[in-house]
Amino acid sequence: MVVFEKPKSLTQKEFHYCPGCTHGIIHRLVAEAIDTLGIEGSAIGVAPVGCAVMAYDYFTCDMVEAAHGRAPAVATGIKRSLPECVVFTYQGDGDLASIGMAETVHAATRNENITVIFVNNAIYGMTGGQMAPTSLPGQVTQTSPYGRDVKTAGYPVKVAELLSALDGPSYIARVAVNNVKHVLEAKKVIQKAFENQIRGKGFSLVEVVSACPTNWGMTPQKALDWVEEKMIPYYPLGVFRDKTAEEVQA
Amino acid sequence: MGNKVLMKGNEAIAEAAIRAGCRHYFGYPITPQTEVAAYMAKRMPKIGGVFLQAESEIAAINMVYGVAGTGRRVMTSSSSPGVSLKQEGISYIAGSDLPCLIVDVQRGGPGLGGIQPSQSDYFQATKGGGHGDYHLIVLAPSSVQEMADLTALAFELAEKYRMPAMLLADGTIGQMMEPVELAEPQEPKFEEKPWAVTGTKCKREHHIVNSLYLAPDELEKKNFERYERYHTIEQTEARYESFMMDDAEYCVVAFGIAARVSKNAVVAARKKGIKVGLIRPITLWPFPKAALEKAAAQVKGFLSVELSMGQMIEDVRLATHDARKVELCCRTGGMIMSPDEVLAAIEKLTGGEK
Amino acid sequence: MTTQILIAGFGGQGILFAGKFLANKGLMEGRQLSWLPSYGPEMRGGTANCSVVLSDEPVGSPIVNNPDVLIAMNLPSLDKYEDAVVPGGTIFVDSTLIERKVGRTDVKVFYVPATKLAQQNELGNLANMVMVGKVIRECAPVAQEGLEDAVRSVVSAKHANMFDINLKAIQIGLELN
Incomplete structure (x- = not known):
């Protein structure tokens, strides 16, 4: 018999996320990694500003709510103060790749020993569907009503590729959660991003390509298809940097 | 020593x-x-x-x-x-x-x-x-x-x-x-x-460090x-230094480097027979309101000496309930007043009165 | 007694160091004192000046607007500060670098060929310390006793070889008629 249980590292509080939103899946994957690694008592999470702002209510570990974009800096402070703790941030695309780009790049280049979960759904969800730094060319949003025009709004930021150009970071990967196969793959990658920290390997970032049916104006199923057909071709999945693998080879 | x-x-x-x-x-x-x-x-x-x-x-x-x-x-x-x-x-x-x-x-x-x-x-x-x-x-x-x-x-x-x-x-x-x-x-x-x-070491409820309170009544309560x-x-916790205030009829208010310059001016003014003292706030918040209020009952006027266009002067006025005249001696942009400038401002405040 | 000293010259002439020496000497004598440098980009190759106040009472303003003692190590400094010196004050002029004479008649003036003396005695650019020696001789803002200890306190252990030549520079100034 298969018993469906909530991971221990999630509180009993019901998620506030919209139907079909993939934050719930990603929260669960993070919690499962914490459970599997037995780090619930030493984990400290940093919540972003964005849809996941109240992540602090959902994880049973100690949590800090950061200002918009500043989670990697806050996590840096926590980790430097408590190196024995496992510190992670959970951030959206506006938070991490727009307002917080400096904090992201510099935490990565310092190879700060933290884990970053980066949820890329190509839109600002909390404020009601504005253009994100990762919105696709031509994507219609509240602030790109005629479709993202790359001539005036520029191109989407490919975070995993961008950070992989740095010498600092230890582990950079991109996963998706639009089907079972991808979710299982994402689970492994997220767990590895935590393991790296426990082993002192440094900065690990997992970009999770996600869906936002509400603000994309789609049914949940349609949104998952859109991830497959539009998002993944622009944001290819894979491991972009893995210093631990390089070590094994060497 | x-x-x-x-x-x-x-x-x-x-x-x-x-x-x-x-x-x-x-x-x-x-x-x-x-x-x-x-x-x-x-x-x-x-x-x-x-x-x-x-x-x-x-x-x-x-x-x-x-x-x-x-x-x-x-x-x-x-x-x-x-x-x-x-x-x-x-x-x-x-x-x-x-x-x-x-x-x-x-x-x-x-x-x-x-x-x-x-x-x-x-x-x-x-x-x-x-x-x-x-x-x-x-x-x-x-x-x-x-x-x-x-x-x-x-x-x-x-x-x-x-x-x-x-x-x-x-x-x-x-x-x-x-x-x-x-x-x-x-x-x-x-x-x-x-x-x-x-x-948590799995021994207590999780702690949350946070400034977000979406329910306005909760946020109001916090505030x-x-x-x-x-x-x-x-x-x-208000702290201040009082200098030559015992018999003062006028009071200079200044902090930081402006207070150092003002001290020289107060000493120079005393030599000229002007009964002036200095209150130097050490805490700017909390502002030493009580000390200023007390001084207002004693002196005829205040001189706020500041390296700004006059910011602390507002707190001096509030603390003294505008019961006495409060004048400003200021330099700004990185300039510092000389003791002579402060002395001249003291003399203007006192109207040549000794 | 309070002595307000202003030392002024080009960046690189050891203006701040000379002030630091006097401040350290004052500290050793248990005096009240302050040392305040000019700061910012003008320090690199531009003009530098340093206010030192030595007193038997707590120091009020550390900014020397009207010095009792002015040490002018270049012409722009003399031009700028000559009029600020208090009547009855003293101006020390590095006469190797400044050709003109002081115009004021209500101050004492010493013309010291400090830069030339430093060069002749192979003291590098220690004209500043020659001037300090002369100031101590004429105005005694600090005592002549214990100069060695004061030099030791400002010459870092890394540059211990600087001890002898700094002391020698001061001695030259001290013995200068």
């Missing part, structure tokens, strides 16, 4: 912070406070502390927020334009009821301004430079000795009241050297705070609680 050493004001801040058990410093270079960062960069690695040159002042204050959340002593330092950048983080730290120390070695503004000494961040420091209902404890050193002493006091008060404290210095006090007697070094105290995030604490602080 104890064991005095000659130190720059900025170095005295850094050494005093280390001696007070601070082992975490985050900063970004900016004149005229860079010596604080340089001193920390040299010393922290040798004593098992953390020095980190952040990518920006914004990142630095958020690193401070992170450490403060774990319940340990932490500080950052900057100068005026850099402190403007930190305001968002300061508001979050205040809103999350966390202690920390922020040092502002002021320079002229607005904008990029200049690099010479100024006191024009008074409003920003004392009225809440970031958004929302909050205050900082603001201490204003006027000597290198006070740079050291008030740094230690700032940590203590910040922790006592769970709020950020600011040392509001200026380029002169930061750059000058004077003999200073340093406190005995304290080992860092790492006792577990009942609110800090340190990992009311905070202001009750502020009220206690206003009643008990």
Whole structure:
């Protein structure tokens, strides 16, 4: 018999996320990694500003709510103060790749020993569907009503590729959660991003390509298809940097 | 006399912070406070502390927020334009009821301004430079000795009241050297705070460090609680120095370097037979209202001496209920008044009266 | 007694160091004192100045607007500060670098060929300390006893070889008629 249980590292509080939103899946994957690694008592999470702002209510570990974009800096402070703790941030695309780009790049280049979960759904969800730094060319949003025009709004930021150009970071990967196969793959990658920290390997970032049916104006199923057909071709999945693998080879 | 050493004001801040058990410093270079960062960069690695040159002042204050959340002593330092950048983080730290120390070695503004000494961040420091209902404890050193002493006091008060404290210095006090007697070094105290995030060890409910309250009644309650604490602080923590006030008929009010210059002027005025004294606020928030109110019953007028276009003067007026005339003697943009200028302003205030 | 000293010249002439020496000497004598440098980009190759106040009472303003003693190490400094010196004060002029004479008649003036003396005695650019020696001789803002200890306190252990030549430079100034 298969018993469906909530991971221990999630509180009993019901998620506030919209139907079909993939934050719930990603929260669960993070919690499962914490459970599997037995780090619930030493984990400290940093919540972003964005849809996941109240992540602090959902994880049973100690949590800090950061200002918009500043989670990697806050996590840096926590980790430097408590190196024995496992510190992670959970951030959206506006938070991490727009307002917080400096904090992201510099935490990565310092190879700060933290884990970053980066949820890329190509839109600002909390404020009601504005253009994100990762919105696709031509994507219609509240602030790109005629479709993202790359001539005036520029191109989407490919975070995993961008950070992989740095010498600092230890582990950079991109996963998706639009089907079972991808979710299982994402689970492994997220767990590895935590393991790296426990082993002192440094900065690990997992970009999770996600869906936002509400603000994309789609049914949940349609949104998952859109991830497959539009998002993944622009944001290819894979491991972009893995210093631990390089070590094994060497 | 104890064991005095000659130190720059900025170095005295850094050494005093280390001696007070601070082992975490985050900063970004900016004149005229860079010596604080340089001193920390040299010393922290040798004593098992953390020095980190952040990518920006914004990142630095958020690193401070992170450490403060774990319940340990932490500080950052900057100068005026850099402190403007930190305001968002300061508001979050205040809103999350966390202690920390922020040092502002002021320079002229607005904008990029200049690099010479100024006191024009008074409003920003004392009225809440970031958004929302909050205050900082603001201490204003006027000597290198006070740079050291008030740094230690700032940590203590910040922790006592769970709020950020600011040392509001200026380029002169930061750059000058004077003999200073340093406190005995304290080992860092790492006792577990009942609110800090340190990992639950699976033995307690999780702690949340947060300033978000979407229910307005909850946020209002939080702010009311905070202001009750502020009220206690206003009643008990105001500090000031009184100089030649016993028989004074006029009162100069000045802090920091302006108070040093004013002292010379007060002494010169006394030599001319003018009965003038000086009240030097040491805490700018809480402002020593009671002392000023008492002085208002004694003197005929006040002179606010400031390196700004006149900011503290508003608090002098409020504290004295405008019961006496309050005049301004000011220089700005990095200029400093001479004792003669202050003396002339005293003479104007007294109308040649002796 | 309070002595307000202003030392001014080019960056690189050891203006701040000369002030630091006097401040350290004052500290050793248990005096009240302050040392305040000019700071900022003008320090690199531009003009530098340094205010030193030595007193038997707590020092009020550390900014020397009207010096009792002015040490002028270049012409722009003499031009700028000559009029600020208090009546009855003293001006020390590095006469190797400044050709003109002081115009004021209500101050004492010493013309010291400090830069030339430093070069002749192979003291590098220690004209500043020659001037300091002369100031101590004429105005005694600090005592002549214990100069060695004061030099030791400002010469870092890394540059211990600087001890002898600094002391020698001061001695030259002290013995100068």
